[in-house]
Amino acid sequence: MEKKQFTGHIMAAISVVIWGTTFISSKILLEDFSPIELLLLRFVIGYIILWIMSPRKMEVTNRKHELYFAGAGLTGICLYYLFENVALLYTQASNVGVITSISPFFIGISAHLFLKDEKLKKSFFVGFIFAIVGIAMISFSGQDGVRLNFAGDMLSVVAAMMWGLYAILARKAGDFGYPVIPATRRMFFYGILMMLPLAFVFGFDVKAVQFGTPGNLLNLLYLSVGACAVCFVTWNRAVEILGAIKTSVYIYLIPVITIITSIVVLHEKITWMSAAGTVLTMTGVIISERMGNAG
Secondary structure, rough: HHHHHHHHHHHHHHHHHHHHHHHHHHHHHHHOHHHHHHHHHHHHHHHHHHHHOOOOOOOOOOOHHHHHHHHHHHHHHHHHHHHHHHHHHHHHHHHHHHHHHHHHHHHHHHHHHHOOOOOOOOHHHHHHHHHHHHHHHOOOOOOOOHHHHHHHHHHHEEEHHHHHHHHHHHHHEEEOOHHHHHHHHHHHHHHHHHHHHHHHHHHOOOHHHOOOOHHHHHHHHHHHHHHHHHHHHHHHHHHHHHHHHHHHHHHHHHHHHHHHHHHHHOOOOOOHHHHHHHHHHHHHHHHHHHHHHHH
């Protein structure tokens, strides 16, 4: 039993380390790829990997189920990552990593609105105030100029909103009883389908020379295989072993990993104001989640 628990913790740790560093890989790739180009390439490769992992076809038995898969693909695959990628053009990777970590607030709001049995407790609002003050401090820290930071940081907030909607749609889709990997692949399919009009509008002009540097190729594979395929398997395995609540504690490490990696790899500077804002934001998320779970 102890060995199994240890395996669960290792799986969760692998997931958060990869997720925490994906912001840095995306930031590097956005120097040579547009946000929509990176988005399409990443998820098309991820989609292929999911087919390799589970090649059997999934039959959807109800049209309503299909709508949930499409909604999850739109919000969590297409829009969340699009807003995240665009945000990385205008603000630091560390900012995006911290601000998108407030998605539990939007999950709570979405659950309250669409799942009538979910109620918002006082701790939720206390934590939300902490997080909003923290985000304001991060946005106006002045590292790259107030206007530049503000645009990217607000796009990060919108990305967190999209993830909040996705989480509820994915949760409902999970209740339908379909196999996990094929169901996720279905969401990827709809996400990719909805990226295509954006690629037509904003342009998709990927050339072979963009893959010529080992850094670009490795980072793209890291995002596609690591974040889209490996993390999916390791995280769900961790939840299976440890349970959802115990595994969710690891999520709080993602912004910390992002900040450390962005300082080391991208040489981003963290001001005292953005550091204080990060602490306030994470405190708000923890208050909202832990006190809320305690009842």
